[in-house]
Amino acid sequence: MLWAWERPEHLESIDPATTGVAFLARTIRLAADGSFVVVPRRQPLAVPPGTHLVAVVRIESAARPAVLAKLPAARALAGAIAVVARAGIAGVQVDFDARRSERDLYREVLRALRETLPPATGLSMTALASWALGDAWLDDLPVDEAVPMLFRMGADADVVRRRLAAGGDFAAARARRSIGLALDEARPVVPPGRRIYLFSARPWSAGRAAAALAEVRRWNGSAGHACASSS
Amino acid sequence: MERLGRPRVRVLVLIVALAAALGGAPARACGPYLPEAVFTYDLHPDLPLVDLAAGKLGLLQPTWARSYLYVAYHQIGGGVFDGEARRALDGMWNVRLGRAPSSDVRGAVDRWLATRATVVGPDDPPVIDTTRETAPGSYQYFDNCLEDAFTTATRTLAARVADAGRDAAAVREWVAAQDQVFASCNAASPSIPAPLAETASNAARADRAYQIAAAEFYAGRFEEAAAGFRAIAADTGSPWAPYGTYLAARALIRRASLAGAGSGDAAAAATSALDAVLADDRAGALHASARDLRELVRLRTEPEAQTRALAAVLLAPAQDAAVAPHLVDYTVLLDRRLEASPEGRPTGAGAVAARDALSDWLFTFQAADDKAREHAVHTWEETRAPIWLLAAIAKVAAADRAGPALLEAATALDATNPAWPTVTAHAGRLALARGDHAAARARLDALLARADLPPGTVNRLRGLRMAAAETRAELARFAVRVPIAVTYDIDGNELPDDVTDNPALRPFAAGRPSFDRDATYVLNRRLPLATLAALAGDESVDASLRGRIAAAGWVRAALLGDDATLRDFAARLATVEPALAAPLGEATKAAAAERRFATSLVLLRHPGLGPFVRSGIARTAVPDALDHYRDNWWCGAADAGITPPDWYPDVPLAFVAHAERARADDEWARLAKLPSAATVLAARVVAYARAHPQDRRVPEALHLAVRATRFGCTDAGSSAQSKAAFQLLHRGYPQSEWAKRTKYYF
Numbered sequence: 003m004l005w006a007w008e009r010p011e012h013l014e015s016i017d018p019a020t021t022g023v024a025f026l027a028r029t030i031r032l033a034a035d036g037s038f039v040v041v042p043r044r045q046p047l048a049v050p051p052g053t054h055l056v057a058v059v060r061i062e063s064a065a066r067p068a069v070l071a072k073l074p075a076a077r078a079l080a081g082a083i084a085v086v087a088r089a090g091i092a093g094v095q096v097d098f099d100a101r102r103s104e105r106d107l108y109r110e111v112l113r114a115l116r117e118t119l120p121p122a123t124g125l126s127m128t129a130l131a132s133w134a135l136g137d138a139w140l141d142d143l144p145v146d147e148a149v150p151m152l153f154r155m156g157a158d159a160d161v162v163r164r165r166l167a168a169g170g171d172f173a174a175a176r177a178r179r180s181i182g183l184a185l186d187e188a189r190p191v192v193p194p195g196r197r198i199y200l201f202s203a204r205p206w207s208a209g210r211a212a213a214a215l216a217e218v219r220r221w222n223g224s225a226g227h228a229c230a231s232s233s
Numbered sequence: 234m235e236r237l238g239r240p241r242v243r244v245l246v247l248i249v250a251l252a253a254a255l256g257g258a259p260a261r262a263c264g265p266y267l268p269e270a271v272f273t274y275d276l277h278p279d280l281p282l283v284d285l286a287a288g289k290l291g292l293l294q295p296t297w298a299r300s301y302l303y304v305a306y307h308q309i310g311g312g313v314f315d316g317e318a319r320r321a322l323d324g325m326w327n328v329r330l331g332r333a334p335s336s337d338v339r340g341a342v343d344r345w346l347a348t349r350a351t352v353v354g355p356d357d358p359p360v361i362d363t364t365r366e367t368a369p370g371s372y373q374y375f376d377n378c379l380e381d382a383f384t385t386a387t388r389t390l391a392a393r394v395a396d397a398g399r400d401a402a403a404v405r406e407w408v409a410a411q412d413q414v415f416a417s418c419n420a421a422s423p424s425i426p427a428p429l430a431e432t433a434s435n436a437a438r439a440d441r442a443y444q445i446a447a448a449e450f451y452a453g454r455f456e457e458a459a460a461g462f463r464a465i466a467a468d469t470g471s472p473w474a475p476y477g478t479y480l481a482a483r484a485l486i487r488r489a490s491l492a493g494a495g496s497g498d499a500a501a502a503a504t505s506a507l508d509a510v511l512a513d514d515r516a517g518a519l520h521a522s523a524r525d526l527r528e529l530v531r532l533r534t535e536p537e538a539q540t541r542a543l544a545a546v547l548l549a550p551a552q553d554a555a556v557a558p559h560l561v562d563y564t565v566l567l568d569r570r571l572e573a574s575p576e577g578r579p580t581g582a583g584a585v586a587a588r589d590a591l592s593d594w595l596f597t598f599q600a601a602d603d604k605a606r607e608h609a610v611h612t613w614e615e616t617r618a619p620i621w622l623l624a625a626i627a628k629v630a631a632a633d634r635a636g637p638a639l640l641e642a643a644t645a646l647d648a649t650n651p652a653w654p655t656v657t658a659h660a661g662r663l664a665l666a667r668g669d670h671a672a673a674r675a676r677l678d679a680l681l682a683r684a685d686l687p688p689g690t691v692n693r694l695r696g697l698r699m700a701a702a703e704t705r706a707e708l709a710r711f712a713v714r715v716p717i718a719v720t721y722d723i724d725g726n727e728l729p730d731d732v733t734d735n736p737a738l739r740p741f742a743a744g745r746p747s748f749d750r751d752a753t754y755v756l757n758r759r760l761p762l763a764t765l766a767a768l769a770g771d772e773s774v775d776a777s778l779r780g781r782i783a784a785a786g787w788v789r790a791a792l793l794g795d796d797a798t799l800r801d802f803a804a805r806l807a808t809v810e811p812a813l814a815a816p817l818g819e820a821t822k823a824a825a826a827e828r829r830f831a832t833s834l835v836l837l838r839h840p841g842l843g844p845f846v847r848s849g850i851a852r853t854a855v856p857d858a859l860d861h862y863r864d865n866w867w868c869g870a871a872d873a874g875i876t877p878p879d880w881y882p883d884v885p886l887a888f889v890a891h892a893e894r895a896r897a898d899d900e901w902a903r904l905a906k907l908p909s910a911a912t913v914l915a916a917r918v919v920a921y922a923r924a925h926p927q928d929r930r931v932p933e934a935l936h937l938a939v940r941a942t943r944f945g946c947t948d949a950g951s952s953a954q955s956k957a958a959f960q961l962l963h964r965g966y967p968q969s970e971w972a973k974r975t976k977y978y979f
Binding site for chain 1: 371
């Protein structure tokens with residue numbers, strides 16, 4: 003899976019039989035007063051017909067200070083996310099680096115979202131490496147996968163890399179189905195059988211995508227796995 | 234459908250936001266977001282930003298957004314921004330940084346729904362999504378219904394209620410039709426109100442015709458919308474007639490914007506319609522907006538020509554409020570040009586290819602390649618203009634042939650020139666790089682004597698001045714800086730956060746001094762322990778910073794086995810870190826045979842200690858507590874990030890003698906050979922435990938050693954030490970509380 007972020011992304015060259023695209027569909031900004039603003043994708047996205055598409059909704063706090071005084075209603079938030087699940091969308095991925103104080107909200111949002119989404123639509127979430135390492139809160143979330151983000155990890159980087167290098171794995175079962183990597187960071191040891199999400203700090207080009215996918219094939223034995231569903 | 238009446242600046246900015254595919258937002262690192270102290274902004278000048286437009290340029294950074302650099306360029310060339318221009322620029326920057334909303338469309342929607350509720354009641358209000366996909370399946374959205382559309386609807390409904398009463402059937406029908414209009418903002422299929430029967434009043438039919446055309450417009454049926462608006466323009470009895478031609482042009486422009494390439498016919502038709510508006514004296518109120526739209530068409534159809542035209546407009550000596558929309562358009566065009574270039578960023582080649590002076594300078598100043606440096610020097614040699622002196626001297630290194638001439642020109646530059654601070658700062662840097670510390674000090678001291686420099690500039694200059702320090706006292710003086718912001722930087726815009734509720738961060742936002750990265754680089758890498766000890770006792774330095782130096786120095790001395798300096802640091806800690814003085818002092822006094830173990834044990838008990846002086850906010854958890862984000866102990870020297878910032882001239886410090894430099898290098902080399910904290914401390918504890926199994930402190934030390942391999946920075950050797958400590962603990966002290974608390978090794 004290639005993450006296509008908020009910038010013009012031209013991915014017409016990918017092979018939809020082997021490679022999917024998780025594109026940022028909208029960003030939801032939480033305000034301190036419990037309201038939120040939805041910012042839909044503004045940039046073009048080009049993919050070949052039949053591409054496995056996952057619509058990513060990023061949630062971020064626009065509040066300063068960073069802790070929200072009041073949290074929004076979970077159902078309203080889930081509703082704002084669910085609208086991206088249209089025809090042609092195989093899954094929805096939520097990208098929310100929730101603070102500890104926001105976890106209950108996040109859990110409720112995911113539950114409401116699961117109830118709202120069509121049964122065939124996969125529900126995915128990104129996961130901070132620290133969550134995936136051993137944080138039990140991932141265990142009861144109604145998601146099909148939690149994608150450990152193995153880049154920009156900060157203080158967790160050494161621990162994660164060492165654990166994976168030693169043959170270890172993430173504690174949460176949902177975090178053992180896929181892995182998120184960035185092109186501009188050294189790759190940790192990746193356990194076999196994972197769906198690979200690739201992030202590029204610069205817009206994808208045909209060359210960049212081809213090189214990245216060839217690299218994945220080289221060490222992973224396949225181009226990330228065809229994505230019949232996001233679960 | 235929105236009508237006119239908003240300030241012109243706002244209108245154009247909104248239009249550009251709609252029509253232009255702006256550069257993508259910078260890719261953001263994912264969380265966790267950790268607070269950091271900012272000493273000098275990289276992305277923008279100091280706040281308030283309006284100070285830049287008022288002539289307080291400070292030290293220009295090539296990493297600033299181009300809109301700021303333009304404002305600096307213009308003033309260095311003698312241009313001025315009047316009060317309106319400054320306010321307009323400030324507003325535009327604050328919108329771009331997310332400090333102010335670009336529009337209040339949600340507020341306008343809420344006001345519309347509230348007014349609507351007075352007629353049809355508050356139940357089941359329609360869900361209004363103001364954005365629309367550019368094409369089905371494109372997943373790319375644009376703002377389809379703008380703030381003014383809802384404001385106009387609110388105003389119109391209030392007028393109709395005032396005329397006919399809120400219970401009038403015509404008013405209710407108008408609301409129902411307006412619901413269809415706004416449903417068209419996002420509906421997958423058109424929701425077009427039906428025409429009214431001939432029996433309806435002329436006024437109601439005129440309103441309905443306008444609603445139909447507006448709904449066609451929002452539904453993306455632009456030909457039908459344009460035809461409808463043209464018909465409205467021809468209906469002299471319609472209150473909407475004055476807007477008909479203009480709105481028809483808008484429909485054609487939106488069609489062209491969404492169609493992208495190959496839409497020249499629509500653009501030409503729109504231009505023709507706008508010319509008609511501009512030629513119509515009765516439409517005088519629309520002329521300003523019509524001219525804006527014509528500019529928009531040109532942005533799309535003639536980007537190169539429009540870039541040159543906007544650059545020329547922006548370089549007119551006196552600027553007014555129109556500078557903001559012009560600058561938005563100009564920088565959007567530059568962004569597009571860079572996005573389309575192979576490198577995706579400014580280069581010297583791109584600067585040379587630029588066809589206007591402003592773009593040439595902006596790209597040259599921002600580019601980091603040799604071609605840009607050569608071009609800057611060459612252009613300065615040709616023009617001798619201060620703005621090119623600035624670009625050239627900012628780029629040259631010590632050995633550059635142009636160095637002497639640039640230094641001479643910097644000396645000759647009038648101190649009242651807005652370029653003087655940047656030119657003088659780089660002259661100081663260049664002098665330093667060429668080994669002339671005295672000249673560097675003279676230039677930088679003259680600059681620092683000015684009272685009108687932004688605090689971020691002062692911090693950066695103090696860094697340069699520190700590099701030129703003649704004495705240790707000078708180094709101590711200039712190493713200390715006051716942060717200009719504390720930020721989590723969640724939005725990537727490098728803006729201060731309000732941290733008044735956080736007792737650990739609040740002091741830094743309120744002016745507590747700290748070290749920037751250049752200072753900690755020097756302290757950690759360029760000074761021997763003895764000099765660090767002297768600095769730890771220098772009462773001119775803030776006590777908390779002396780505490781940082783003393784604690785790091787103590788750890789370093791313990792690791793390097795320098796017992797004399799260890800005692801020296803322990804003594805310093807008594808006054809500046811009383812909480813650490815007792816435990817570290819006790820370990821310091823341990824008998825020589827067990828001192829290594831004693832110091833290791835106290836370090837294992839204090840995850841906040843390490844051998845490197847820390848910059849910025851340092852560590853917010855107390856020294857004897859684990860940090861939630863695993864900021865515990867230290868990594869190996871190679872991984873500790875002890876490197877000079879890009880801007881710092883890492884020249885030998887004048888007051889550090891050759892022998893001291895050699896000692897600093899030797900200490901660093903020995904430190905660099907040590908593994909990470911977890912490994913080295915665990916290894917020392919394991920070795921002591923094997924030799925002194927009867928020592929009552931051993932079980933705790935072994936437990937803490939295992940803990941360090943879990944929560945600290947680790948390396949290839951950590952796991953073996955973790956296992957060894959674990960096995961010693963469980964085999965030697967199986968019934969101890971410490972063994973029970975140690976269930977795994979890592």
